[in-house]
Amino acid sequence: MDQKDENLEIAKGIYWVGAVDWNLRDFHGYATPRGGTYNAYLIIDEKITLIDTVKAEFASEMIERIRRIVNPSKIDYVISNHVEMDHSSGLPALMELAKDATVFCTKHGKAGLNEYYESGGCSNWNFEVVKTGDELNIGSRNMMFIETPMLHWPDSMQTYLKEDKILFSNDAFGQHLATSTRFEDEVEGGAMEDAAIYYANILMPFGSKVIKYAEKVTELGLEFDMIAPSHGVIWREDPSRIIDAYLKWAQKEVVPKVLIIYDTMWNSTEIMAKEILEGVREGGVEARLFHLRKNDWSMMVKELMYSPVIAIGSPTMHGTMFYTVSGFLTYMRGLRPKDKSAVVFGSYGWGGGAVKGIEEILEKARFDIVEPGLQAKYRPYEDDLRACRELGIRLAELALKKSSYLRPAR
Template identity: 80%
Template sequence: MGIMNDTFEVAKGIYWVGVIDWNLRDFHGYATPKGGTYNAYLIIDEKITLIDTVKAEFAPEMIEKIRRIVNPSKIDHVICNHVEMDHSSGLPAIMELAKGAKLFCTKRGKAGLDEHYESGGCGNWDFEMVDTGYELDIGSRTLMFIETPMLHWPDSMHTYLKDDHILFSNDAFGQHLATSVRFEDEVECGAIEDAAIYYANILLPFGSKVLKYADKIAELGLEFDMIAPSHGVIWRKDPMRVVDAYVKWAKGETVPKVLVIYDTMWNSTEIMAKEIVEGISEGGAEAKLFHLRKNDWSMLLRELMSSPVIAVGSPTMHSTMFFTISGFLTYLKGLRPKGKGAVAFGSFGWGGGAVKHVEEMMVSAGLEIIEPGLQVKYRPYEADLKECRELGVRLAELALERSE
């Protein structure tokens, strides 16, 4: 097994010099219960090349790993695939040591680095701006750059080591996963599910860009023996598996499944949710029930990717929806899932409002309202429960139709 050490060699002359963040539990609102990594890669050739850096607080650890291989001052090239701070905020520290290094990034990458790090010495860095097809000879090997705008920032690019067929893919194909092994095939049960959770919470809005990228790598005739992302583990056993999975997720392929997502105050909305689930099962589709204060939103998004239909239930509070429902739908709005049918349901006391506001937020999140909202006053009685079950049956039928 490839147990992590301070000079881990990914392939001959190519070293992982990243760091493991065992205690990472939140990545700008996306839950990361398994921790994470910030990966950087050092290539030893005639021109010593560092691909990406790490989050600033971990820069000393990265630099110490590099020192055990080569004096950082001898680095000739630094490649910045992406400006986001978890990959670039270690740049000032490494550029201070590698004063003669040339820094390679896209045109938009330079603009972003100028904005972030001018006061950190960025104005003195030796930039080389690149685009798709630009090749860099580092001695016995050649690197090629591929622009990947909006996967997931405008500046993003990938670096392809032509001779070894290794793709350094930055945020694409990553996972938030802290582990002492560096290869995906060494992870118990693999990492494809972690990659799916990552995709659902980071790349879901960019499906059309993913498909264009897949076309581009086919057009360029690229072959991958490894895909080395900037988070998580490296894909080396049939690495096209994760590319194929991205294409599947980008196309929005679904199965006959309905998510029932809700919160409740005095159990009326919960009773409705459970009856809807019963109806979905009767209708022949799979049902998944999620209480928003008892389930993590980030994991829920993985289920949403493969579900063509969702039902969202809320009690009325202060004439509007419950705050957790509002928060979840706001989160969903940012991810803009496509091709999802939706229905709202809920309960109220002396005055309604929740169902109407849920429907409005659903529409703003790009969901299609497929059934009129269902609401009950105070608590559901037998006639209400019957309506809930019947709604569930109809949702199952719609899920079956949409997954054909």
């Protein structure tokens, strides 16, 4: 471990004691090509307090970081903001050393921890259940708890250190990003793009909860000098930037853009996709083309967050859509994008089926199917290509109209 990282003091008496997962490449289906972190924070005061732990395989690393600051057995309080195992599975190892520590969590958090770690000794832990507005004095500092149910689990909460104006935000405002620095302003190019990918693939289904959360923060009159999430780097330079970004994403602010997502067997569907793209370009709107076997689905979802219109293409195989198209639609449906318009296209040989099947899924996901699917038999010829280009022009017009309609007034 790097000496600077071992005892990283992010504010007076407050230390980062987490772990960097340089080799993380997949987070329950979400591609993480830039790695990730599991952040835990140690506060030295009259009552020594640890906020969150790390994934189990990194528990010894976290404990060693703590040990270089204080004997882990002297920890008085452990705050568990979220029971998902990337945050909590290091807790049993920590509690073996901090046997007298009290664990603070929500009602759902206590239930979840007991479910996960029944065999890990949690029956012997001292639990304290908290709710929004409850405070904990640790000496010269006071901590306030904020329940954030379904951001993104029922048990989720955040912890606000009042005197230092630091929000320990758990999964909100994070990024999957491995770096040797701990602060966003020290990352070349910043981390906003990584935060957008993170939001789109984890928090997009909960946009209404994000808006209610922002209202609650305003009601509580909280101010932030620093936002310290459980993944990625810490926001300390104008941390309100990331809150403002979350509100924009939650309010479904979009730009004029059309996504064209497809897979292909013998290039017929790909030819159609590229011709649709040319039509969109001719219509004066940005188009993005994604081959499903050559691009990360999680990056496509981030683009979808900004795009009001999507075209999905597939060849017909065994009377239905190509397997990658089916998989992507399943992944996308789970994230529940809203206010999206769509059109379907594809190619077939002696019998179709892909276009109809995709349309049925999109309708169930509450996409607005703007016109009947476009199909080419065997391969697209001149009339098919003309139809694809004209479709692209219409999609560009729709994207311009929807972005004007959906974008909040400034």
